[in-house]
Amino acid sequence: MEFNLSNLGAKSEDEKNSHPYKMIVLGSGPAGWSAALYAARAEAHPLVLSGLELGGQAALTHVIENYPGFPEGVGGAQLGELFQKQAERFGATMEFDQASDVDLSQHPFVVKTDSGQELKAESLVIATGASPNHLNIPGETEYTGRGVSYCATCDGWFFKEKKVVVVGGGDSALEEGLFLTRYASSVTIVHRRDSLRAGAILQSRARSNPKISFVWNSVLTDVAGNGVVESVGLKNVVTGEESRLATDGVFIFIGHKPNTQLFQGQLEMDANGYIVTDNRMHTSVPGVFAGGEAADPVFRQVITSAGMRAAAAIEAIK
Numbered sequence: 001m002e003f004n005l006s007n008l009g010a011k012s013e014d015e016k017n018s019h020p021y022k023m024i025v026l027g028s029g030p031a032g033w034s035a036a037l038y039a040a041r042a043e044a045h046p047l048v049l050s051g052l053e054l055g056g057q058a059a060l061t062h063v064i065e066n067y068p069g070f071p072e073g074v075g076g077a078q079l080g081e082l083f084q085k086q087a088e089r090f091g092a093t094m095e096f097d098q099a100s101d102v103d104l105s106q107h108p109f110v111v112k113t114d115s116g117q118e119l120k121a122e123s124l125v126i127a128t129g130a131s132p133n134h135l136n137i138p139g140e141t142e143y144t145g146r147g148v149s150y151c152a153t154c155d156g157w158f159f160k161e162k163k164v165v166v167v168g169g170g171d172s173a174l175e176e177g178l179f180l181t182r183y184a185s186s187v188t189i190v191h192r193r194d195s196l197r198a199g200a201i202l203q204s205r206a207r208s209n210p211k212i213s214f215v216w217n218s219v220l221t222d223v224a225g226n227g228v229v230e231s232v233g234l235k236n237v238v239t240g241e242e243s244r245l246a247t248d249g250v251f252i253f254i255g256h257k258p259n260t261q262l263f264q265g266q267l268e269m270d271a272n273g274y275i276v277t278d279n280r281m282h283t284s285v286p287g288v289f290a291g292g293e294a295a296d297p298v299f300r301q302v303i304t305s306a307g308m309r310a311a312a313a314i315e316a317i318k
């Protein structure tokens with residue numbers, strides 16, 4: 001049986017300011033949409049605030065091979081669209097807007113947005129995800145967008161037949177490094193140790209790819225160029241030896257930090273800024289729920305993020 005419940009949750013400008021939403025979901029990655037799907041099916045008419053990156057980090061992933069139900073893998077952006085379509089079918093709505101301030105000391109909670117809205121919510125699901133860590137070395141900020149990138153899917157195309165350096169030894173570095181071999185003439189993976197953190201399948205694919213080489217026990221000391229990236233400084237952390245490596249691009253995949261600054265001082269967090277929840281996704285403020293990358297320094301997978309936010313929504317509905 002087909003239902004068309006779209007726009008059930010849409011509110012006029014007056015309604016938005018005077019009546020609280022039953023639920024506002026902050027973030028539009030697969031996890032945010034999972035919460036919205038469960039809330040929409042419980043007729044909570046959730047509003048999803050997209051944040052700056054529609055689809056979250058997953059949308060920037062070329063292919064996701066470990067989300068069940070897609071034996072051939074699925075594009076990150078495509079998976080995000082499917083999640084959105086499914087939640088919207090049951091009445092979830094989305095606005096291209098971002099929370100700029102939240103007040104969790106009063107109930108309904110108050111969410112101010114970049115576009116100047118002041119929204120009220122009876123429950124809040126935090127699905128704000130995480131952002132890539134930076135190396136914080138000279139030249140990194142200056143050359144971001146001019147050779148330095150944190151997203152191979154977004155920027156790989158610019159490096160056709162060019163040399164690129166990838167920094168990191170985790171799943172992201174290898175997965176994105178492998179993706180870059182479609183375009184680049186060579187991919188040099190610089191890792192600060194002599195063994196990789198990435199999983200076995202990615203390791204064996206990367207090690208057997210003729211375009212990929214490794215520089216072990218080394219860190220970048222700077223990024224240099226002349227308007228665009230031309231080289232990076234390298235330092236061997238075992239021998240102390242320093243050298244320069246010519247390159248056209250630098251892709252940095254050294255982990256992430258949670259996007260939780262908005263909740264500092266209002267929600268309990270750990271030392272790294274991850275929101276502390278109980279095993280039912282409740283935060284330290286009743287009515288506020290979190291899960292996935294904003295609250296999970298361990299698993300950080302699409303499936304675990306989606307599962308946690310579904311659980312958060314179920315708890316919120318209760």
Ligand code: NAP
Nearest residue numbers: 168169170171172173175192193197253254255298299300
């Ligand atoms: P990660 O697993 O935390 O790996 C970060 C890598 O960067 C590590 O190798 C780390 O070195 C290195 N690193 C950290 N800080 C550094 C610095 N300042 N300078 C140089 N190197 C530095 O992060 P991730 O690869 O983004 O993965 C995050 C999570 O997503 C993981 O749970 C991962 O399994 C998951 N993920 C899964 C897939 C997949 O299953 N296909 C794909 C992407 C991501 P050390 O090893 O020495 O600590």
